[in-house]
Amino acid sequence: MVDDRLNIGAAAQITAAPKISPTPGALQLYPSSKISQVCKCLSIPASDLTTRTSTKTATTTTTLCPVPTTCGNKGVQWAYYQDDAIPYNSIQCSGPYTWDPTGIKSMSPSYTSTTPYIFLDSTGATDVSIYSSTQTFDVTYIALNHRGYIYAExxxxxxxxxxxxxxxxxxxxxxxxxxxxxxxxxxxxxxYCGPGATFTVSLLAGQYYPFRIVYVNAESNAYENITITAPDGTVILGATSKGSPYIVQYSCDGTSAPPFPAFGHES
Structure with missing residues (x-):
């Protein structure tokens, strides 16, 4: 869909909040994600995993949620479609374009896989590897359908x-x-030739949130560069991501974040 990420300056001190014991010095040697996993095994509620940092002017409280269980579910699902109905790529930058993405809901893809990142730059080639795939794809008149969940840490x-x-x-x-x-x-x-796009959504810690990205290319170069950034500035999905535990295909319990329908059978 967590805190070694807090920048604690030289003047900052770790102090105990009321009814919360100070973090033992030895535990500060380990990433909070590892501590969270251990606490979960010991049945310590996530609400107790609280780091408080005090300065002369402010106190910040961050509640950490345990890293979600993995079961081969990491990454983003994606499907490749080749379709002459993709909008024509005008070299004069006459966008924005209109195109109905619902057409691929019932279209059987030519290829499906998963990826830890979303970045594609064909640099003038027509046949390229997509997301480090072992085969190459024609990027002329294509659609890529990506879907997954953010687990909000x-x-x-x-x-x-x-x-x-x-x-x-x-x-x-x-x-x-x-x-x-x-x-x-x-x-x-x-x-194409637009200003780029940004969208911000407020998420609640410990919950899964579905997301979908559909990318289409007509003629010539294919380019997409996607980033999803957490509230603390951490990039959980980016051009060089190796695989975040907070970007998954579904939850391991099958209900918190149910599997998506098969590609070609979506609604």
Whole structure:
């Protein structure tokens, strides 16, 4: 869908909040994610995993949620479609384009896989590897359908950013990303020669939130560069991501974040 990420300056001191014991010095040697896992095994509630940092002017409290259990579910699912109905790529930058993404809901993809990152730059080639795949793909008149869940490790604003997609990209979050996604209800749209796109959504710690990204390219270069950033500035999905435990295909219990329908059978 967590705190070694807090920048504690030289003047900052770790103090105990009322009814919360100070963090033992030895535990400060380990990442909070590891401590969270141990506490979970010992049945210590996540609400007790609280780090408080005090300065002369302010006190910040961050509640950490344990890293979600993994079961081969990390990464983003994606599907590749080749379709001559993809909008024509005008070299004059005459966007924004219109295109109905719902057409791929019932279309059988040519290829499906998972990826820890979303970045594609064909640099003028027509056949390229997509997301480090072992095979190459023609990127002329294609659509890529991505979907997954954000597990919110901390509450706050999560930001989606797309950098000048070539040709067109849609982003959805929440229930409509799972079912009911259309061109008109996209949370953000980015297009060739456009200014890029940014969308911010407030998420609650410990919850899973579905998201979907559909990218299309017509002729010539294919380019997409996607980033999802947590409230503390950590990039949980980016061009060089190796795989975040907070970006998953589904939850291991199968109910908190149920699996998406099979590609080609979406609604």
């Amino acid at each position: 901390i509450s706050g604003d999560y930001t989606f950013t797309s950098s000048e997609a070539d040709d067109l990209l849609f982003f959805w979050s929440g229930p409509k990303a799972f079912s009911g996604w259309t061109e008109s209800n996209a949370d953000a749209t980015d297009y």
